[in-house]
Amino acid sequence: MRIVAAMSGGVDSAVAAARMLDAGHDVVGVHLALSQSAATLRESARGCCTIEDAGDARRVADRLGIPFYVWDMAERFRADVVDDFVSEYQAGRTPNPCLRCNERIKFAGLLDKALALGFDGVATGHYAQIVETPQGRELHRAVDPAKDQSYVLGVLTADQLAAAHFPLGDTTKPQIRAEAAERGFAVAKKPDSHDICFIADGDTRGWLTERLGEQPGPIVDTDGEVVGEHAGAYGYTVGQRRGLGLKVPRADHAKRYVVGVEPQRRTVVVGTADLLGVDLIEADRLRWCGAAPEGEQAYGVQLRAHGEELPGRARVDEQGRLVVRLAERTRGVAPGQSVVLYAGTRVVGSGTITGARRADRDASES
Structure with missing residues (x-):
């Protein structure tokens, strides 16, 4: 089969591409450029899609002897993932951008383009397994529960699964790093990216404030008493306890959590754990x-x-x-x-x- 290997520049996608090549497929490496102003280097283990990452992916492709391309999907990523993330928080909801990225970028944008160009499917470094059955392909958890990523792939349809390949699902992360080292990949010890890739410093509230501006309002308890203030209800999520800055403690000193976010009223509601x-x-x-x-x-x-x-x-x-x-x-x-x-x-x-x-x-x- 002719396969597009999505190569992020990390160790997982590097080994995934290598395994598809070992299996006898005709593999082409593709790095998705998702940032319209990509940083040169990573600031930390957070984030991805830097120029450094693209270079790491290219070096792996060169070592494997496969063609390598960079596909610019920055505009689509901004509209379908980043803008969606902002609007969801602005509406008082807590989105998962990784699911949206898989749904709209990797297995809509990338897969659709690959199929249109005559490829048979897309391989990624996700930790999940495809199981062939008489009824069709099924998506299953990876064998490594610590790395299982089937949750963020739960947005895939049967048609998308028919063209998806996850060659790492039967392997643990330490085994993947060892295999990368044996193959001579420089990314063998590269840290995993985590959290939200487009918020490199991990400060979601600060990032949202830069885009939405301060929208101050009250923090109230379930009786309606004002117990604090906030700069934007969009910076809070149900279940949150840290960073509330409450000025009026409960008489019994019980810990309080966010139990409701009401952006239209610019109000955050807090209560005790039992209400969650x-x-x-x-x-x-x-x-x-x-x-x-x-x-x-x-x-x-x-x-x-x-x-x-x-x-x-x-x-x-x-x-x-x-x-x-x-x-x-x-x-x-x-x-x-x-x-x-x-x-x-x-x-x-x-x-x-x-x-x-x-x-x-x-x-x-x-």
């Missing part, structure tokens, strides 16, 4: 990694990229929304986050959370 527990979640923008499931079924439910899998049941209601009921309450579920459903290790699909609350257990069990 929810077990009923609703989501829209559904994406199925195969045929859409029918009726209500039991699933494993994951709410964060590195969160634990929770038992629950889910169904699609008459309005086309995903309704998930967890077996136990969990904390810090915010609108804008993604909920991904699993059947064993198989990824069933995902949705974007629109709301979360406590189910009326007493009424349902009486």
Whole structure:
């Protein structure tokens, strides 16, 4: 097969490209230029897509003896990922830009362009597995639970999975680094990128303030009493405890968390930890990694990229929304986050959370 290997300049995508070549495929390396003003060097382990990263990817391609190209997708990345990130926070939601990037850039923009140019598929360095079945390809968790990235791939459709390749899913990260060293790749010891790639210093609130300006307002408790002030409700997310700067402590000195963000009123609501527990979640923008499931079924439910899998049941209601009921309450579920459903290790699909609350257990069990 003719394969485009997405090469970020890191160790994972380097080994992924090498493994596809070893498997006998005709491989072309492609680095995505996602920044309209790419930095020359990384500031830290955060971030990616610097000129340094492009150079690292090119050196790996040269060592492998494969063609290498840089595809400029900066404008599309800004519109589909960065601008979406800003507008979601401005609306009081907490987005996951990695899912949006996979959905709209790597497996829409990149894959669509590759197929249009006559390639058969795209290979990436994601830690996940593709399993061939009589019903079609399935997306499964990686064998290394510490590196599993199936959550951020839960936005892929069956058609996209048909042309996707994840050659690292059966290997642990230490093994990948050892293999890179054996192959003579200079990136073998290169630090992993993490957090949000386009916020290199990790200061999300400061980054948002630069783009949205200060929008001061009150921080109130659940009784409506003003207990602090903020410079922008967009800088807060449900479940947050640090950085609140509250001026009025509770009489019992209990810790308080963000329990609500109301950007229209420029208000942040705080409360005690017991108010964060929810077990009923609703989501829209559904994406199925195969045929859409029918009726209500039991699933494993994951709410964060590195969160634990929770038992629950889910169904699609008459309005086309995903309704998930967890077996136990969990904390810090915010609108804008993604909920991904699993059947064993198989990824069933995902949705974007629109709301979360406590189910009326007493009424349902009486």
